[in-house]
Structures are given as C-alpha cells and as structure tokens.
C-alpha cells in the first residue's frame with residue numbers, strides 16, 4: 001500500500017513534507033503527532049473525539065475533504081482562532097485522494 005505526501009506547517013511557521021500511510025486507518029492528527037510536529041499535550045488532547053479542538057488546522061490546498069460531522073462543526077463553533085478553512089485534523093482520515101494535502105496547524109488555544 002502506498003503512502004501519500006502531506007505538507008504540514010507547524011506553529012512556528014516551518015513547513016514539513018511528510019509521508020502518511022493510507023492503510024493504517026490513521027487520521028491527520030495522529031500523523032502530526034507521529035512526526036512530533038506539535039509538543040506533546042498541545043494536540044490530540046481528547047484522543048480524536050472532536051471534543052477539544054487542540055488539533056485544529058487550516059486547510060490550504062483544494063482537496064475534497066470529508067464533510068464536517070455535527071460534532072466537528074459544533075466544536076469549531078466554540079473554538080478559538082477559527083477561520084473559514086478550519087478543520088479538526090482528527091476528523092480527517094488519510095486516504096489516497098488527500099495526496100499533496102497542505103495544512104497549517106492553528107495556534108495553541
């Protein structure tokens with residue numbers, strides 16, 4: 001199974017191009033954590049349940065993303081630093097259609 005490339009800009013503005021596996025049922029928050037692109041304890045606090053917004057990111061490329069679920073929508077309506085392109089990275093699962101995705105981590109809330 002093949003990996004896809006994702007470009008992630010960290011909270012210091014540094015871009016990282018990383019490989020993400022499409023066959024491990026991983027979400028984007030887990031990919032960010034596995035490359036340690038945000039300090040432990042500042043991302044993925046709720047474990048990927050769409051209940052904390054610590055994994056918020058801004059989607060900068062034009063990829064077709066899965067629709068926002070009700071939980072994600074609700075969480076983002078209460079979160080800080082929200083922009084039109086905000087998503088919770090824990091709700092974005094890694095699939096081949098996301099090859100070349102570009103995201104930026106939102107500031108720590």
Ligand code: FES
Pocket residue numbers: 029043044045046047048049050051052053054055056075088089090091
């Ligand atoms: S990890 Fe908590 S909302 Fe994504």
